[in-house]
Amino acid sequence: MPKPFEINENNYIQQINSPFLKKRNIYLGVKRDDLLHPLISGNKWRKLKYNLAHMRKLNKTELLTFGGAFSNHIHACAAATKEFNIKTHAIIRGPELDDNNPTIQFAKQCGMQLHVVNRMEYRLRQDEQYIAKLQARFPNAFILPEGGTNEHALLGCKELVDSLPAHDYLICPTGSGGTLAGLIEGSKLSTQVIGIAVLKQAEYLVNDIKKLSNKAKNQNNWQLLTDHHDGGYGKFSSELWAFCQNMEHTYNLPLEPIYSGKMMYALWQLIEQDYFAPGSKIIAVHTGGLQGLNGLKYRGLI
Template identity: 80%
Template sequence: MNFPQLKINENNAIQQINTTFLKERDIYLGIKRDDLLHPQISGNKWRKLKYNLARMQELNKTELLTFGGAFSNHLHACAAAGKEFNLVTHVIVRGPELDNNNPTIQFAQQCGMNLHVVNRLEYRQRNNPEYLKEIQARFPNAYIIPEGGTNEFAIQGCIELAQSLPQHDYLVCPTGSGGTLAGLIEGSELTTQVIGIAVLKQAEYLKSEICKLSNKAKTQTNWQLVTDFHGGGYGKFTPELWQFCQYMNNTHNLPLEPIYSGKMMHALWQLIEQDYFPTGSKIIAIHTGGLQGLNGLKYRGLI
């Protein structure tokens, strides 16, 4: 599979945020603009897909199957990858019905993705081994990727991201399933403090999930999951958070959505205000993409 054809720019620039707010504290803040990797397969979705697509090829599978909600960034990226690589793609979508006016669903259909709608009861079985066996039997040529894209091959892509960065003291990312954070822990030096900003409520359980994905996470103390900045829960956000996203876009030319990277940046800003980071700290924050989600938020009248 020839990835360079995709024109993926994995070494895209780190954007430094210049403001008096940071200069007064002598803090360097750089944003790894992984949202600029590719127009449709961006951020951590490409990082997670990269080695899964290579594994799919090794196994001689010709179809890709995954799971997602109707507005999912992962669904969007898999559909785009299918179109780019000329792969048959399937997604089992959480229903009970399909809204054909949803911009994410429209994009997936334009890419030729096969959408299989199931009710919420069936969708809950998406990680059940017996259910996955049934799905594999129904789609024998399919390589199955979990919802959100996190598995051992996804971790490899996130390790690669961590190892590509210039020297830094702190590495920060938004955390949903824990895969990106686990990969960054695996790929970082022991001298780097790795911080995940949980984007969902009651996220303490993710710590054990991260330890399952990363051997380093089990024994090292140079990482943490911050759970106080979820903004009301997954997919939820406050007016203040959305105003902050607009401020960052207008003032620093940094486009953000309020579900993942916007939530992380807002949390990071508050932590800096609270003098959480020592003077002279060098922080790199990962923009994990997901800007396609803005269309879904507009469609639902949420922004």
Template identity: 80%
Template sequence: MHQLFTINENNLIQHIDNEFLKNKKVYLGVKRDDLLHPLISGNKWRKLKYNLAHMKELNKTELLTFGGAFSNHIHACAAAGKEFNIQTHAIIRGPELDSNNPTLQFAKQCGMQLHVVNRIEYKQRYDQRYLEALQGRFPNAFIIPEGGTNEHALLGCKELVHSLPEHDYLVCPTGSGGTLAGLIEGSEANTHIIGIAVLKQAQYLNAEVKKLSSKAKKQDNWQLLTDFHDGGYGKFSPALWQFCQEMNHTYNLPLEPIYSGKMMYALWKLIEQDYFPPGSKIIAVHTGGLQGLNGLKYRGLI
């Protein structure tokens, strides 16, 4: 790891203790990756860490990435740019830029250059020719895909596993599949790894995870559960938001209803249904993304 790009990676596991879990005879610990850094936290730091090191190896001095207007990844890249003094650029899905949007305001304050494109152009974000043209426009930039998932991202997620106490089950929210793939790569074959898909019709992510992780192709100790999306990406029911607030109030565990809240809510339901045998040790990874609450408030959704 390049010594320039380090943050204090605390290793806090919060034990959730109550009668319900005692009766079910399961241990539930939450890996509080949301506390890694005030601004670049959770899986966004894990994914960025080795991308930044690789950027340095290639002698690139800028970072370019993609995202929607409320993206956690855009927020984290902008914060990393400020923290490590790197010029950052973001291709933002338009068609226009809302200057009052809290995520974009923050990105600008960090010195990120925002380049708005229409949805048709944004759809080309994985197209090789389009990426080559962008590289021509930004010759000093290292390009990271939307959401930050690539082979360098996996290294950081894999590293997370090595810091955990003994466990039988490891659970994470799944958007692009990068965190899940990294956890599979870092885990022993006798650990069960469960991804909770946060978007609708997410079965295609099984193939993505196998593409990213060679272990995922060979092993059957992991699964992606696709029935807990609560309406689709960015959507959530009043019951889920109520659950998030209760977890914050009762256990001082802040959750947002897009990623970590969906995972914890799903986990709660699975425990209720006796999905986990008595005596199971479960660790749930809080992947951060709490800045998303500002966006939900801004849109009047919470």
């Protein structure tokens, strides 16, 4: 029997106890999905779980996916496929491969086969003809989109909601929209689901999320906030990084400034602006990605 695609999915809600919140009578709990697994953390595992099951159903024996050189998705795919002994290929945005990059080093250690392409070719990663050529080149591979977002990813993200206590607001960082779409699918109509976009000009994601989720198409209990990107994807201010460091120091909550740190910083500002009514119960999803801190240190950005 092949090994089932399972990890221990028990983690906890960390309540943030702060005079800042107490004064406003607001409960804030952080779903610590960064603690799902030492290497396959957060929404990356939730997106991968049912994709790997679908890969097996199609009798594909390899995985092929896409990512940048510091990608959390590449890191998680490398770790997961090593864990489950699956041959894996990654199309990496180049034009060159830096062998000293910690994410690339880790992927290689896991046995991931890296195929570097120039930026022009990388832009074709959603093009049907390009995908067909890749499928012909790697006939045994199941092709997974960049970031792992598709209909199978939603199932794992939807499951997350079942593990949560009662809440009024559910908040997550949003890159490709898959996690947000899954949380909308899993949530009751009485819950307000909010995505904090981590990239500039992310309004287009609203349509992507509606394509992924029927509930998103037909319900208005969700929104994507697009003004908290702090300069764009992969960019962050010294104020945001100082906030991340303070959250770890004060509340023992480790954050990186690309995804979950950006979300928490936005959430803190919204609370300060009395966006949430007194008595609100808020749960924020820590989607992991802490491996990205090594890449930021390597580039001298923190």
